[in-house]
Amino acid sequence: MADWLAALARRADLRAKAGLTRRLSPRTADDAVVDLAGNDYLGLSAHPEVVAAAAKALSEYGLGATGSRLVRGSTGAHHALEETLADWLGVDRSLVFSSGYLANLGAVRALVRPRTLLVSDAHNHASLIDGCRISGAETVVTPHADVDAVATALAAAPDRPAVVVTESVFSVDGDLAPLARLHATARVHGAVLLVDDAHALGVVGPTGAGAVAAAGLTGEPDVVVTATLSKALGGAGGVVAGPAEFVRHLVETARTFIYDTALPPAVAAGVHAAVGLARDGDGLRAELAARAALAVDRLRAAGLDVSAPDAAVVSVTAPGPEAATDWAAACRETGVAVGCFRPPSTPDSRSRLRLTIGAGPSRADFERALEVIVECAP
Template identity: 75%
Template sequence: MSDWLAGLDRRAALRAKAGLTRRLRPRGAADTVVDLAGNDYLGLSRHPAVVEAAAVALTGYGLGATGSRLVRGTTEPHAALEEALASWLGVERALVFSSGYLANLAAVRALVEPGTLLISDAHNHASLIDGCRISRGDVEVTPHGDVAAVDAALAAAPGRPAVVVTESIFSVDGDLAPLRQLHGTVRRHGALLLVDDAHALGLIGPEGAGGVAAAGLAGEPDVVVTATLSKSLGGAGGLVAGPAPLIRDLIDTGRTFIFDTALPPAVAAGVLAATRLTRDGATLRAELADRAAAAVRRLTAAGLTVSAPAGGVISVDAPGPEAAVDWAADCLDRGVAVGCFRPPSTPDGRSRIRLTVNVGVPRVDFDRALDVIVECAP
């Protein structure tokens, strides 16, 4: 065997010994597992109006966009979706990407100029971390949710262009960033604030417009919002939203926009339908909040260490990576899918299982799933 393949085998063996092997588990369309692992918070991926809108566009446009957004990939559903997202988020313009990951890479890069200081929360998603790395800015990682540390980092670099990078609701523990305080600090130092609203969009704020809107920061000229369209909106893709000059710059220079095939028109049409449902989805949001609170009560009563969710993410501590893997596997064997987070995916070295509330799951199945999680706990 070639040396490089042998090296890969050795690395795989080390990961297996540490309990860090990952596996793909294909599921069928008729899968009956109770899904508390995916991110379809509001159950819209299968909503009849969403599926119908996607089907109509699929018939009209075909399977793919056939090219990048600047060639032939921009269709009427793309334009309508961007207009609807901008209106919903209260910003001048929004730009749709084929994934939230690519949107974050583009947004960070667009805000960096020579000498820019990037101040990144320690719990930020991998896409934000990678965006900071490839941007060629100077990166300083601050302790999770620590506004004083951000203030100190900005104060130590007077006169330098700076961008503070954070999630709104964090993907690991589901907690909410102190956005209003962060924005006050950013504005005082003349910096910018970049917020990944992926896990808040659709769930909090006026009409579900996300964490930035909930903090009263919608449309502020020194705030840029990114998000994925694959969570509460039940589809795929990502967005960058903010002042019109930023969107113009991304269209002209954003490499992950220019050189990537566009989001399929059928997906854009389905997400547009989901956006309309979400803006009018107060009942869905109330049900999600009720289920999240019920889950915390049930799991805490069983003696488990549980995060306090700001949206639909609930983190439950596991004794270690192998225990987390076994816990998730035991739940799946009993018909309940939960997430499994372990190093190096966790920023603090702790292992967890992660529940994501899905109001599309019948309530009786959701309650039963909580019992299964407790019964399978290590």
């Protein structure tokens, strides 16, 4: 075996010994498990209106966008989605990317000017971390949700442009960032606040417009919002939303927008339909909140260490990476899919199951899934 392949094999062996092996597990279209691992919070991915809108666009445009947005990839479906997202989020403009990951990379890089300081929460998603790294800007990582630490970092660089970078609902434990306090702190120091609203869009806030809206920050000129379109909206892609001048800057400079093939028009059309359903989905959001509270009550009553969710993500601590893997596998064998998060995917080196509460399964199936999680606990 070539030396470089042997080195990779040794590294894989070390990961296996640490319980960190990852495997692809394909599912079928008729998979009957109760899904507490995916991010289809509102159950819209297979909604008849969403599927019909996507199918119509598929028949009109074909499978792919055929090019980047600035060449041949922009269609009426993309522009209609961007206008609707901007209206929903209460901003000047929005711009759709082919993934939430690329949206975050593009947004962070576009906010960086010479001497910019990035102040990033320790629990931020990998896409935000990579955006900070790729930007080349100095980055200060502050303790999780610590507004005082953010203020200290900003005060230490009074003459430099700065950006405070955070998720709203954090993807691992599901807790909510103190957005109003972060914004007030950023404004005092003349900094921009960048919020990844991926796990809040469609789930919290007035008409499901996200945690930024819930914090009363809609349309603020020093706030930029990013989100995926693959969670509560059940599709794919990402969005950056904010002041018109910033979105124009993205169109003209963001490499992850300019040099990437556009989101397929059928997906854009399906997501557009999903936005309409999400905006009118107060009943679904109430059901999500009730289910999240029920999950915490049932799992804590069984003696498990469970996070208190601010949206629809519930984190359950496991004794270690191997125990987490075995626990998730046992649940899967009993018909329940749960997320399994282990280092390095966790910001605190703690392994856990991550439950993403959805409105799709019946209440009876959901309650049975909670019983399975307790029964399979190590």
